[in-house]
Amino acid sequence: MIEPIMFYVTAGLIVLFSILVITARNAVHCAIYLIAALLSIAALYIYMHAEFIAAIQILTYVGGIMVLFLMVIMLINFNEESRMRKATGQWKAAILVSLTLAGLMLYFFFKGGPVITASVPAAGPVPVSGNTEIVGWGLYVPYVLPFEIASLLLLVAIIGSVLLAKGKADTWD
Amino acid sequence: MVDIADKTALLGDLIQNSALIKPEIMLIIWASFCLLVPKDTRRWVSIFALTGLAISGFSLYWTYGYQGSAFGGMLQLDAFGAFFKILFLTNAAVCIFMSRKYMDIEEEQSGEYYCLILFATVGMMFMAAAVDLITIFISLELMAICEFILVGYLRGNRRSNEAAMKFFLLGAFSTGLLLYGMSLLYGLSGSTSLEVIAKAMEAGAAKNPLMLVAMITLIAGLGFKIAAVPFHMWCPDAYEGAPTSITAFISVGPKAAAFAVLFRIFLSGLGPVATDPTYLRLLSVLAVLTMTWANLAALTQTNIKRLLAYSTISHAGYLLLGLIAGKDNGGVTAVAIYLFLYAFMNLGAFTIIVMVRRKGLVGDTIDDLKGLVTKNPGAAIMMTVFVASLAGLPPTAGFLAKYAIFSALIEAYFKTHYTYLVILAVIGVINSVVAFYYYWLIVRAMFLIEPTDDVKLTFSPGVVTALTVTFAVTLGILLYPEPLLNFARAASNSFLR
């Protein structure tokens, strides 16, 4: 009985913070709501026994990415935001479209009753807890190639962000 | 859990397998070296990068014979991948050739530029070989991020910024959709390996309603990459804003890579789904929409880069026809041939546009080509051939490409007797006529309209090299297409296995 309550509370928080992310006027607030949402999701991961992922979620997402966001927000110092309208002209249509899509997806998810997945069972029994090693094994053994490519990806991202943020003295047109 | 012996064995495997991705590794090394080039020798960095491509090409030749999976099923090394890898290497090489002078004019000659091109190429090469969703995803992102940066490479140029911004936002958005689809596939099959997914599909996952959502989000995500209507909107904007050499680069390589992935996923992974007539019809609609919409939109374009963007979109439509024709009917062969030849003709056309660029003239509107025949007859003639080829006119390469596609469709019709295949073919050929009209606007401007200035255009060595290669293939392929056809067929067959 405790499980559902925990789930619903966490899920409620996630949804709430997510909604706040896209409705808050100030970008800094948005970032903070997003951090909150991400943390809630991390909680959900723990609840799902994906502790390693939860840790990464907190470390990378909250600690890395969101800090970057906040830095950029500060750098740009875009404080007119509060005085201007926050949504594009198509917001009504956008909400309609998004809800339609959600409705359609859910309709198809549950068309044939509750979700049935994976007709092929997993390779072997995987312990429910203490999965860090297993995930690590997965990362370094079967998925070592993507892992290496990911390193390239990060290298490129570093080059790119430096290059783009560095700027250039003369303007072109 | 895993004992030492296993780990040693795994390490041995890793080293052995690394030999199989020698081309990629070579390119990674060279790309990294590009970053380290000192400022005063930047003039040579392009040559350096080309050397890397050449070495990679040679390595590819040495590894070509190997067929089979590597890295525990992450990669499938086969002729299909090799075919595309050659395509990517050529693409990168031609782009580097045409970039040399162009980047001088833009005053952006730097190691990073070439490095990013090479990294993007690495990404594409992994995409072509990847048979696991995670590998596919990560190499696709490697390519995409390089693209984003390259498109925004002219940092001082607002158009370039804006193009990068749009491309990036929509790219990330579509990645989200793609990932969503992939997550569902994983949920349905319990694995990210396409082989396992295929087994799961046969075992009944294909009938799961989740599959539809997965399918459509996948179509949306990959449709974005190949710029299929209605996921194409970024394409003209990004093409227009990007540096022209990069426009050329991203109009060929990433499209081809995305098609390789599309084929791997749809034909290997979702085999039973992909032959479901309903999905085929869905894809047919996508193809028809893509061709028609792009052709109509291209009609009134005045900017050549935009025009060629729409042209690229419409070509994506034709390529989808190959997918619809299916793997048993030469569809894969046709698409391989098409992409290969398209690379040459499209790059050739872009080379000419790059050539027109000079200080004070962007050279990307049709008007800038006015009277090109008096300014540089050779360039005008070559451009005519490229454009004719894009339009699919014999005896150029484009004809062979179109021929291959339509032939696959008709063959599929004779096997399945689905009428919509013929209708698709008819729509396709009619579209090629419409397309001809706007392509020919370029020829018209070059030959039939008097120039507004009398600046003579000259060739630079890099451009000449690029043009020589592309022109020779575009005009000459029909004389002896056999090697290409055989290679493409081999690619198709290896892929089917």
Next chain:
Amino acid sequence: MLHVMGIPILNLVCYVPLAGFFIILLLDRKSVTAIKWTANLVALLDFILSIPLILSFNNPSYTDPLTNFRYIIKVPWITSLGAQYYFGIDGISLLLIMLTTLLGFIAVLSSWTAIEHRVKEYYALLLLLQTGMLGTFMALDFFLFYVFWEIMLVPMYFLIGVWGSERRLYSAIKFFLYTLAGSVLMLLGILALYFDYGRQTGVYTFNVIELQRIGFPFGLQYWVFLAFFVGFAIKVPMFPFHTWLPDAHTDAPTAGSVILAGVLLKMGTYGFVRFGLPLLPDASRYFIGIGGKSFPWMMWLCIIGIIYGALVALMQKDWKRLVAYSSVSHLGFCMLGIFAATPVAVQGGVLQMINHGLSTGALFLLVGNVYERRHTRLISEYGGLSHIMPLYATIFLIMTLSSIGMPGLNGFIGEFMILQGTFSDPTLRIWSGVAVVGIVLGAAYMLWLFQRTMFGEVTNPKNELLDDLNFREAFCYVPLIILSFWIGLYPQTFLRYLDDPVNRVVSKVRGSDYFKLSIPVADATTSPTVAPGTVVADRPAPHR
């Protein structure tokens, strides 16, 4: 295989203009005279080289006894697709090739003074065009045929677009798009045949002769016929696909019009007779209405073309446009003959292609002559030209007569054979009867044109000082006039090349038992007269 200088004759004839194209590209832009001479000599050389084709045509050592095609060149090309580099000619293509080389030469010659700017490109493109056309008539492989078929579009586009008159850009692209639209559909048709042949035999080939060996199911033939029809009918052009033609003809430079009318249009008719009918006999019968079991679509279109073209020509104010519409009418006759699919009609149809090439080619040249002098094509600007240009008027008269089918000139033989041949099929008889009306209208618009331009007083002072034709201009007409009379008076020189190929086509369309119904053809020669119900005794030989 006949070789000249070690090269197979067909290759030589086909690629000599291409060589000329490259030579001209290498010449300096400014050395106009050298370019002109080169082009003229190359075109002349090509014509001379094509003469051995006719001379040794019946030499059995150059003939493939099975297919009866001559000078065959068969080289593997794209083996994996089943495409070959397969050249060969029979009587039908022989005549068209001779026409092409001749008109090609005349077109080049006639441009000597007419073209003043961008001379180099002009001649280069004319020669390139020549190669394209010759290749089309020689190709016996569908893939190769299609390649040549499309190759011609580009030079023709430039010829119209660069050296044409007022609305040249419009006309050029219109021409291009129309023909392209047709040919891509044709390509689908070709592919359908290719795969169905493969399905039936397991062998995939574009070899036209091979494709003819087997029968295709009617359902397939039906659609492929439609695809071919669109492709060829646009080229011919048949009503209602003809509207590109007046524009293209009108705006093309003289040589362009000559080639366009003389040769390019023939590709459509040639396509029908070489590919359309023999490959798709059942669908052909269905659409033509042979046997009276189906609606005669093709006949309607031919007839509408004949009458419609003539009526519209009647009211033209533009000289060249008038001739252009007359082509619509004449080609309607050609198609009537070919579709009628009786030996006489098809022979007439093929001969009429040649005739039309000669007479309409000459008419366009004639318009070009005065256009070069006056720079207007409005009929009302002229009048009384026979006073000032008697030689011109005479040639114009001869060509007018040829065009309206005066007996003794070429047009008559063609028209009569077409009508007679069509008439001999009871179900198509009515169409022949209706087509006769076209002859009246043909006389009406041509004579009215003749009257308005040649007769009357010289009312326009600008015309008073016009020069008559000079030697070069007049020389262009000499072969045309000679051939017009030759075909008119002694057509068997030409018709004898058509016997065999035409009979093959007819027996394909009508089935091999068509000829066997009563008296075999070979025997029929001995008993020429067969009256209904009676066996006629030997004629009481009149004195000889």
Next chain:
Amino acid sequence: MITTSHYLILSTIILTIGIVGVLTRRNVLIVLMSIELIFNAVNINLVAFSKQLQNTIGQVFVVFVITVAAAEAAVGLGIVIALFRNKEKINLDEIDLLKW
């Protein structure tokens, strides 16, 4: 009992919210954040399936997704800065130099 379906519904909701954010917010940074939401929706899916299927591939996948999200964020923010430097604006409906 909380089943996979629950997680699916949750992820769909977050996905929808993310999409709404992408479609409606003018501020490019908030749009970027909305995209992060979409990625998280995917991650929830993956972890949920991983749990249901009792294999860790999904979780491995999540690691990659987060990596990519980080890389994209870095590049995206770099582009934002470059754009801001040239244009002084980061509202998306004002970025319309390239159209038609």
Next chain:
Amino acid sequence: MLKYLWLIPLLPLAGSALIGLIGLYRVRVIGRKPNKTLVHTIAVGAVAIACLLSLGAIHDLMSLPQDERVYETVSFTWIPATPLKLTNGAWATFKVDWAYRLDPLSAVMIFVVTFVGFLIHVYSIGYMYEDSGYWRFFAYLNLFMFAMLTLVLGNNFLILFVGWEGVGLCSYLLIGFYFEKKSAGDAGKKAFIVNRIGDTGFVIAMMLIAVTFGTLNFEEVFRAAGAWPTETMTWGLLTGITLFLFLGATGKSAQIPLYVWLPDAMEGPTPVSALIHAATMVTAGVYMVVRCNALFSRAPHTMAIVAGIGVATAIFAATIGFFQRDIKRVLAYSTVSQLGYMFTACGVGTFAAGLFHVYTHAFFKALLFLGSGSVIMGMHHEQDMAKMGGLRKYMPWTYATMLIGTLAIAGIPGLAGFFSKDEILWRAYGGGHKIIWFVAFLTAGCTAFYMFRLIFLTFFGQPRFLDAAEPAEESHHSHGGHGQDTVHGGVGHGHGVRLPHESPKSMIIPLVVLAVGSIVAGYVGMPSYITHTNLWEHFLDPVFRYQAPVSDHGGHDAASTEILMTALSVLIAGAGIFLAYWIYNRRKTQPADEQRSLGVVYQCFFNKYYVDQIYDALIIHRTKDLGTGLWAFDRNVIDGLGVNGSGWVTRSLGRLSGVFDKYIVDGAVNLLAWMADRFSYIFRRIQTGLVQSYAMVIMVGVIAFFSLYMYLSK
């Protein structure tokens, strides 16, 4: 001489080509006209030799036994053998030879053609001497001789058709000889096109013959037809063939409804009118019908139509001839009328009589035309009889010869016309065709009347040419309408009145020869009640070998009736002459008075029953309108099909205007342009440049695919 038969047509052809080439060479290269003597030496020489050759050939033919009087010579194979499927399913080898055939029928024709032709050539030397197109004229004239001889000598229908079209062409060229005049050009064109309309009939008939008999050779066709039954009750194949043939004949021989070209053809030089439009070409139709007697005689329905049309044309043209002012037009209508006679003869089954009239008519009509030419020349190119009168004393030779000709045509006994016309009337009556006889009989009176009107107005009474230049006169006859503007010439040009003069010898001599011919030519065909055997018919017998046996309608009540009938016809001719004498000589009625006294009837006759106008309104203008309309249709509907829909269809039916032209959006190109225009609006709306609207499109696309899937999977 028979073996030189092929030379007979070839000589004039060679002459024509030679003159043409010399002429073109001189004019184009040297810049001067060719020497006239050289020109007429070649031309006349060629015809003279041809004439001698034909006489020789005829002589040789006559020396053969009656049954073997057929000579054929094949020059070469024209259309080579090709298999042709016949209506009965059998195969024939369709083959056409370029071959000539001499038999009594063609013998008569070549005699007439070469002999009269020769005379007219001679006459032309004088008549055309001052004309600047002298060489051109003779080139055409010789070409005509070739064509006409080919026509009559051809041994099959197709060769006949070569000549048939050839004479049409020469007629076109010669009518339009004075091509500076628009009317001449118009007339030439009209002649050609009207002829062509007839030719369609001929072509269809040929095709029918070919698919029925498998050949076009006369001998073979007729022999085969000889085995066919007469289609008395039914409208069978032969009826069809003959009707189509007759359509051809009505064009060439100016019968209702295609006679309209002949009066206009008088625009040509007078020798041309004499040769082509009186003596030879126009009789080609009759010749053809006679030639095809084997077919016609087996198609009684056609025969009835031929006779009916013939006699209708005869009376119709005769009435029009009553009040014409132009001397040549009177003769032209007279020709039409006489041709009607000939067809009447054929129609009632007496082909020989028809041919006989052809033969005699050639003499006297050529004579009359040449005489009128002489008058016109004497009057300094005045053709209006209202400006003549009293020419008797100025041009005695002309007067005398023309009078002989007029007497001949009027049917005065002893002259050529009497025998032939009388034969026709008698046969019509004797064959039981009473109505036809009666109409023809009336026509004979009319003929006498208007011919003598011509004589009296021209040669008798007060000279009217002295006051001819008055403006009142000019305006008076200008109301005549269509075709009246032929009066050109020296008199009106205001440099004083010149007196008429007699023509030179080269013109008079042919007149005299023809006058003699007009008298004696008829004696070869004296009726059987005088000579027992009609020599003419006997000579022609082989021609009618395959004719269907004619059912005899009281032909046996013989000589007495025939003589009675003869007397009657002489009587009515006399009445006509007397009437003319009374009105125009005694009462001295002037042409100007005719209108006043007769009113509507006069208008009707004078304006040729308005047939030209009706044809113009009903056919010519409608054809042109159709052409214009179709052109508009072409430009707008076909070219723009699917582009702008129905609005165009309505507009395009209207006439094309410049403004409209500007707004025409036609063809595939413009379809694209239009679509691009329309679509670009949509595209612009969608490709806003705003990244979020792009994302929106993506989402809408995704939803659309969901919906599409739901639709497709149903």
